[in-house]
Amino acid sequence: MTEGGRRKFRREGEERRRQDLIEATLDCVAEHGLEGATVRAIALRAGVTAGLIRHYFPGKEDLLQAAYATIVKRMTEQAKAALVMEDSSPHRRLAAFVAANLAAPIIDVRIFSLWAGFIGRVHADPDLAATHREGYLGFRDEVEALVAEVLAADGRTATQSELRRHAIAINAVIDGLWIEGCMAGEMFGAGELAHTGLEAVEALLGVELQSEGEAIQ
Amino acid sequence: MTEGGRRKFRREGEERRRQDLIEATLDCVAEHGLEGATVRAIALRAGVTAGLIRHYFPGKEDLLQAAYATIVKRMTEQAKAALVMEDSSPHRRLAAFVAANLAAPIIDVRIFSLWAGFIGRVHADPDLAATHREGYLGFRDEVEALVAEVLAADGRTATQSELRRHAIAINAVIDGLWIEGCMAGEMFGAGELAHTGLEAVEALLGVELQSEGEAIQ
DNA sequence: GACCTTGTTATGCAAGTGTATAAATACTCC
DNA sequence: GGAGTATTTATACACTTGCATAACAAGGTC
Numbered sequence: 001m002t003e004g005g006r007r008k009f010r011r012e013g014e015e016r017r018r019q020d021l022i023e024a025t026l027d028c029v030a031e032h033g034l035e036g037a038t039v040r041a042i043a044l045r046a047g048v049t050a051g052l053i054r055h056y057f058p059g060k061e062d063l064l065q066a067a068y069a070t071i072v073k074r075m076t077e078q079a080k081a082a083l084v085m086e087d088s089s090p091h092r093r094l095a096a097f098v099a100a101n102l103a104a105p106i107i108d109v110r111i112f113s114l115w116a117g118f119i120g121r122v123h124a125d126p127d128l129a130a131t132h133r134e135g136y137l138g139f140r141d142e143v144e145a146l147v148a149e150v151l152a153a154d155g156r157t158a159t160q161s162e163l164r165r166h167a168i169a170i171n172a173v174i175d176g177l178w179i180e181g182c183m184a185g186e187m188f189g190a191g192e193l194a195h196t197g198l199e200a201v202e203a204l205l206g207v208e209l210q211s212e213g214e215a216i217q
Numbered sequence: 218m219t220e221g222g223r224r225k226f227r228r229e230g231e232e233r234r235r236q237d238l239i240e241a242t243l244d245c246v247a248e249h250g251l252e253g254a255t256v257r258a259i260a261l262r263a264g265v266t267a268g269l270i271r272h273y274f275p276g277k278e279d280l281l282q283a284a285y286a287t288i289v290k291r292m293t294e295q296a297k298a299a300l301v302m303e304d305s306s307p308h309r310r311l312a313a314f315v316a317a318n319l320a321a322p323i324i325d326v327r328i329f330s331l332w333a334g335f336i337g338r339v340h341a342d343p344d345l346a347a348t349h350r351e352g353y354l355g356f357r358d359e360v361e362a363l364v365a366e367v368l369a370a371d372g373r374t375a376t377q378s379e380l381r382r383h384a385i386a387i388n389a390v391i392d393g394l395w396i397e398g399c400m401a402g403e404m405f406g407a408g409e410l411a412h413t414g415l416e417a418v419e420a421l422l423g424v425e426l427q428s429e430g431e432a433i434q
Numbered sequence: 435g436a437c438c439t440t441g442t443t444a445t446g447c448a449a450g451t452g453t454a455t456a457a458a459t460a461c462t463c464c
Numbered sequence: 465g466g467a468g469t470a471t472t473t474a475t476a477c478a479c480t481t482g483c484a485t486a487a488c489a490a491g492g493t494c
Contacts, residue, residue, distance in 0.1 A: 006442095006443065006444075006487090006488065006489080007442090007444085008489090008490095009441085009442055009443070009489080009490080010442095010490080011440085011441050011442075011489095011490055011491065012441090014441090017441085031341070032341050033337055033338045033340075033341040033342075034251075034252070034338075035251070035252060035338075036341070038480080038481065038482085039481080039482060039483085040480085040481085040482095048442080048443090049442070049443050049444075050443095050482085050483095051442075051443065051444075051445095051483085051484090051485090052441080052442060053482095054482090054483065054484080055440095055441070055442075056441095059482080059483080060481095060482060060483090109340055112337075112340075113337055113340065113341075115337075116333060116336045116337030117337040119333045119400075120250050120251075120330055120333030120334045120337070121250055122400065123326060123330065123400070124249075132400075136401075165413050165416065168394070168397070168413055169390065169394075169413055169414075169416070169417040171393065171397070172389070172390050172392075172393025172396075172397060172413075172414075172417070173386065173389050173390050173393060173417075174393070175389075175392070175393035175396060175397075176388065176389025176390060176391070176393035176396075177385070177386075177389045179389075179392060180353075180385070180388070180389060180392075183336075183339065183340060183349070184353070196382050196385055196386055196389075197386075197389075199382065199386070200386040200389070200390075200421055203420050203421045203423070204417055204420045204421065206420065223457090223458060223459075223472095223473065223474075224472090224473065224474085225459085225460090226459075226460075226471085226472055226473070227460075227461095227472095228459090228460055228461060228470085228471055228472075229471090231471095234471090255450080255451065255452085256451080256452060256453085257450085257451085257452095265473090266472070266473050266474075267452085267453095267473095268453085268454090268455090268472075268473065268474075268475090269471080269472060269473080270452095271452085271453065271454080272470090272471070272472075276452080276453080277451095277452060277453090
């Protein structure tokens with residue numbers, strides 16, 4: 001055995017390394033849950049030594065928060081991305097929004113694991129609570145706005161409290177289906193969740209979101 | 218200070234001790250998440266020394282598993298308790314079921330904390346996954362049976378896959394509203410969640426669950 | 435090429451983890 | 465009351481955790 005010298009390495013850009021570490025964290029959480037995300041496991045996955053984490057983040061907690069913020073941001077961005085692609089009728093936009101939230105990459109066990117890991121801490125950690133609440137209300141407002149457009153386009157009027165209740169219910173359906181999909185995706189056929197979600201929203205609002213014969217995507 | 222001798226103790230019955238340990242575990246998980254449930258913390262809470270845990274459970278993992286099974290069972294039992302009280306029409310039973318799941322004591326931050334604490338680990342632990350799946354499918358089957366009864370009473374027919382999709386959607390609504398209620402109960406008025414849930418289920422099935430003017434409970 | 439900055443590694447540490455083991459004590463049976 | 469049993473405590477051990485620190489080297493600058 002030759003005496004192994006010090007390990008060679010490359011200096012990566014700061015932003016790149018941060019992102020790599022965050023991605024490695026997400027991978028670890030996805031595979032073995034939050035408790036599987038130790039600094040050593042994360043570093044190993046990122047192809048780096050453990051100490052480096054502390055060079056980019058004040059502590060492990062901060063890395064986890066950054067990871068959480070990353071997926072929250074990613075999720076809302078992807079959900080909204082479905083909106084700009086569909087700039088036709090309000091009906092189509094709502095349909096696209098619902099469907100996008102009930103398919104990959106938003107239905108993803110990695111995201112769910114992190115979400116679950118953090119969600120339990122939310123009520124004890126003000127910072128997390130703020131991050132979460134922001135994301136949640138933003139999402140619900142988005143739904144409410146979409147619903148308002150759809151109803152208006154159909155010439156229907158709705159009171160503020162009706163709108164609110166519609167948004168709450170639709171949000172609940174999406175959340176519930178999302179959880180089921182993430183936790184037991186293999187129980188559902190391809191596109192079944194999105195289909196179920198669309199049907200549910202149609203029933204909840206009493207509208208037709210997609211013209212008959214028109215498949216999603 | 219007199220030399221403190223060995224700590225005094227009482228021998229409790231086996232079943233009692235097991236239950237105490239499980240309850241202590243649930244307390245720990247509820248308060249500080251899964252990572253707060255160390256053998257020492259659990260033992261302290263149960264008024265016992267850490268070593269005793271291994272006398273009643275092969276390992277910590279088994280205690281956690283038992284604790285999770287306990288809470289899953291408790292939740293489903295409480296949900297079903299609303300059914301036996303209402304043995305009148307299928308419509309009323311479904312309504313009672315929905316309402317019961319969206320009010321105290323099922324809407325409760327402690328239960329939610331427990332749920333959240335365990336749920337993130339479910340997909341990484343086959344034992345927990347089995348327990349979860351059992352509870353989830355049991356719940357959904359209950360919903361499906363209720364839906365079938367309601368539709369049958371209205372003289373409507375439904376295919377198996379329609380029933381399945383109804384159950385999935387209703388289950389999702391209840392789950393979603395339950396989460397919202399637990400996490401941010403102060404955002405909703407008294408009974409608002411149950412009301413929203415009932416309206417949603419009515420819309421999803423296209424039925425009238427409560428005769429007009431009839432308030433819940 | 436020599437120097438300097440700083441990203442990166444290597445090593446160590448104190449605290450906490452689950453578990454193993456033996457001693458001590460409470461309770462049962464006679 | 466005394467012996468026996470097995471619940472319970474106490475202690476120790478091996479290991480992991482997050483974090484601190486110092487040595488090192490990669491890449492830019494002159």
